[in-house]
Amino acid sequence: IGTEIIARAKPDGYTIGMGNFAPLAVNHALFKKxxxxxxxxxxxxxxxxxxxxxxxxRDDSPYKSVKDIVAAAKAAPGKLSYASGGIGGTHHLSGALFEHSAGxxxxxxxxxxxxxxxxxxxxxQVHMMFEQMYSAMPAIKGGRLRALAITSKTRSPLLPELPTMAEQGYPAVEVLNWQGIVGPKGLSSEIVRQLNAACNKALQDADVREKITSxxxxxxxxxxxxxxxxxxxxxxxxxKVVRDAKIEPE
Structure with a gap:
């Protein structure tokens, strides 16, 4: 809804907002209109x-690596389960991408x-889950859940011992829930340039960077x-991930 409001706004530079990968790069495949x-x-x-x-x-899970999960899934097709926050969401699509990549x-x-x-x-109740790192950290640090891999290209400074999916043989399972500032069509190139410069300047601020990286x-x-x-x-x-997962557009 927020991204739609931005899309319908007057292109004067006063109505902008944060758009993420779902409305900007995924929803066109999930919805017919x-x-x-x-x-x-x-x-x-x-x-x-x-x-x-x-x-x-789970921290007491017998699966200690991505390799363990794949081996168990191949030995018993349709038995292992992964949770998500809903059909077509980041958690679901990450799991679907993993399924397809691992066969x-x-x-x-x-x-x-x-x-x-x-x-x-x-x-x-379920065997595994892909979760946003910031949401998963308390349970991981608290010993209730165990992280097996991270979906970024490189390891995270917050969990430097945690290998990437690529390191464990699945480079296609690179998932980053990105977000950025967007505006309505019709914005002049000068306004876009000024706003972009302001954003990049803000991203150099130590407090802003710490807030993001923490x-x-x-x-x-x-x-x-x-x-x-x-x-x-x-x-x-x-x-393609949506098609491979056989998710029917709503």
Whole structure:
């Protein structure tokens, strides 16, 4: 809804907002009809941050690595389950991408929220879950859940011992829930340039950077063109994941 409001706003530079990878690069594949076109009605201004997910299991789970999960899933197709915060969300698509990349068949267990899924993971109702790192950290640090991998290209300073999915043989399972500042179509190039410069300046502030990185996210920044290129590259990638997962558009 927020991104739609931005898309319908007057292009004077006074109404901008934060758009993330779901409305900008995924929803076009999940819904038959959107109230705005994310590729023509939105102007990318500046990418702000990227947030990885972690693949986690119960602390007492017999699975100690991604390799263990894949071996178990291949030995018993359709038996292992992964939780998500709902059909088509980041957790679900990460799990679906993992399934397809590993060539395994697992059960998707959608919940009303990521927190509800994590709760059932801790109680042993499901076997695993991909969760945003900032949401997963308390349970991981508290010893209730064990992280097996992170979906970023490189390891996180917050969990330097945690290997990436690529290190464990699945480079395609690189998932970053990115978000950035966007505006409505019709914004002048001068306004976009000024707003982009302000965003990049803010991202150099030590307090801003600490706030982002303390949650396990990566500071981004860059030009409007780089942000637009990211959206252009991500959209077909996630459309394929949706098709491979046989998710029917609503």
């Amino acid at each position: 959107l109230n705005f076109d994310p590729f023509t009605d939105i102007v990318p201004i500046a990418l702000i941050e990227r947030g990885p997910l972690v693949l986690m299991v 395994v068949d697992m059960i998707h267990a959608p919940y009303k929220s990521g927190a509800a899924g994590a709760t059932d993971l801790m109680s042993g 949650q396990g996210n990566e500071v981004a920044g860059g030009s409007p063109e780089q942000f637009a290129a990211l959206i252009k590259a991500e959209a077909p990638r996630w459309a």
